[in-house]
Amino acid sequence: MKRNVLIIGAGGVAQVVAHKCAQNNAVLGDIHIASRTLAKCHAIIDSVHAKGSMQTKGVLQAHALDALDVEATKFLIRATHSQIVINVGSPFVNMSVLQACIDTGAAYMDTAIHEDPLKVCETPPWYANYEWKRREACKAAGVTAILGIGFDPGVVNAYARYAIDHHFDQVDSIDIIDINAGSHGRYFATNFDPETNFREFTSTVWSWENNAWKANQMFEHRKDWDMPVTGVSTTYLTGHDELHSMSQHLGVPNIRFWMGFGEHYINVFNVLKNLGLLSEQPVRTARGQEVVPLEVVKAVLPDPASLAPAYTGKTCIGDLVKGTKDGQPAEVLIYNVCDHEASYHEVGSQAISYTAGVPPVAAALLIAEGVWDVGGMVNVEELDPAPLIAQMNRMGLVTRIRHAAGDNVLDPVCPVAASLGDDRQGELKYG
Structure with a gap:
């Protein structure tokens, strides 16, 4: 131990x-x-x-x-x-x-x-x-x-593995959907380290399609998803860490990552990028000082940790998995909803x-x-x-599954969880 x-x-x-x-x-x-x-x-x-x-x-x-x-x-x-x-x-x-x-x-x-x-x-x-x-x-x-x-990467990888092992004979696609329907009340901020956040979105977006890597541009492909609790949200096809391992380990021909963005975020992001302020390469100022534009932007934006006290709303992140089971088309959504205030x-x-x-x-x-x-x-x-x-269920990060039989808590250890409905979301207790 x-x-x-x-x-x-x-x-x-x-x-x-x-x-x-x-x-x-x-x-x-x-x-x-x-x-x-x-x-x-x-x-x-x-x-x-x-x-x-x-x-x-x-x-x-x-x-x-x-x-x-x-x-x-x-x-x-x-x-x-x-x-x-x-x-x-x-x-x-x-x-x-x-x-x-x-x-x-x-x-x-x-x-x-x-x-x-x-x-x-x-x-x-x-x-x-x-x-x-x-x-x-x-x-x-x-x-x-x-x-x-x-969570992504991480939990979404586990969700994919669980769906493949328990709900399908063959999986054709995995769409990872990340929605933040919360509001922090600031003019503009990122939810985690701005440097890491922006670097994800300033270059080529890679997705796994038809068993091959496909290159796209950020905000090139848009799709609306109707997710539990958070409702209909606009997302964009985005490259993400988990695609690099899941594509090699799961044998699934199509794996994509979709992240929700509001129009305001996209507008500010594009202005910063077009001005060169998201560059990781150093530049020299008129006073002769060498600075990295991306680090300057990070310095003037709110610390993500400072957003927490005023944050309201919820997130919904999950895997929409499609394929076949017993010769018939099948689909499951394995997901988590998390509350900012809680x-x-x-x-x-x-x-x-x-x-x-x-x-x-x-x-x-x-x-x-x-x-x-x-x-x-x-x-x-x-x-x-x-x-x-x-x-994670025991620790307050509860997994749910939506499929043909309904929408319920997913607990692979405690079978009674499968019978619990939406009124018990996030409330499983263990002795």
């Missing part, structure tokens, strides 16, 4: 991770939070104590760390006796933290694909450029490394952070208990999804 968790990063997702680890510290043990900005770590610790999130008395400590420094990261892992590392920092640090885990034997998790600061939206399969190159090193060291265990009340973060932060802690519990401690590198769709879905 593995114990003691090191959380790397101190943003909105890290805050959720810290609260959820604290709520389960009887199993997970000591909790350590590390970031370049020590004050942010202390603010998260204050939040955990203010909300009374600690399940039992235990260690909750902050540390200053430059996670690009492999030796410093190794030292901290060993000094804190951490056997599980949850990396929710910038995607630029993935490979450094992963190497530190390989060298120390700690289990590794992240929530996004690695990025090179000088490259944007790399050609597929992106994972092959970075993380997958260390598969053999993880295997040789017996290190469990679970890649992309946020998320803030529980952990002080908005729903975007909540949906990304709960899954890695659920996975940490599965690693601690040996269920997902596989001793090698995997993407989420390579693992049995049932324990993850059941664990």
Whole structure:
């Protein structure tokens, strides 16, 4: 059994991770939070104590760390006796933290694909450029490394795996749909790190169609979806992390990612892009200072964590899977609905952070208990999804399934859940 968790990063997702680890510290043990900005770590610790999130008395400590420094990261892992590392920092640090885990034997998790600061939206399969190159090193060291265990990527990968295993003889398409029907009340803001957010959308959009990669432009393909709770929303075909692994592991000919955008977001985004303010390449000002336009934009936009107190509305994220079962056409939607206000009340973060932060802690519990401690590198769709879905249900991130028989809570462990209706959404309790 593995114990003691090191959380790397101190943003909105890290805050959720810290609260959820604290709520389960009887199993997970000591909790350590590390970031370049020590004050942010202390603010998260204050939040955990203010909300009374600690399940039992235990260690909750902050540390200053430059996670690009492999030796410093190794030292901290060993000094804190951490056997599980949850990396929710910038995607630029993935490979450094992963190497530190390989060298120390700690289990590794992240929530996004690695990025090179000088490259944007790399050609597929992106994972092959970075993380997958260390598969053999993880295997040789017996290190469990679970890649992309946020919501998307992460939970949507598990949803796809579950649908394929339990509802179809053959799957023809998976459409991942990400809708945020909430409102934060600001003129313009991003729901997570602006630098990461904008880099996703400034270059080629890759989708998996007819068993091949297809290149598109951002906002080139639009589609309206009628989703549970959030209703009809406009989305655009977007490239995303999970496509790079799911396309290689699931044997499904069409896998696409659709994200909801309002007209205001698109207008502001296009102005920033057309002015060159979303460039990751440095420019020199009239005063001779060298600046990166994208970093300047990030500096003037609201901190995503600051949006939480005023955020209202809900998110709906899920997989619409189509194929055949017993020779007949079949379709299922496996999804989650998350409430911004409820998320803030529980952990002080908005729903975007909540949906990304709960899954890695659920996975940490599965690693601690040996269920997902596989001793090698995997993407989420390579693992049995049932324990993850059941664990998230227990932790407040409830999965539902809509199919021909109706719309109900999906719990692969507790059969009675299948009979519960919409009036019990998000309210499963376990003894």
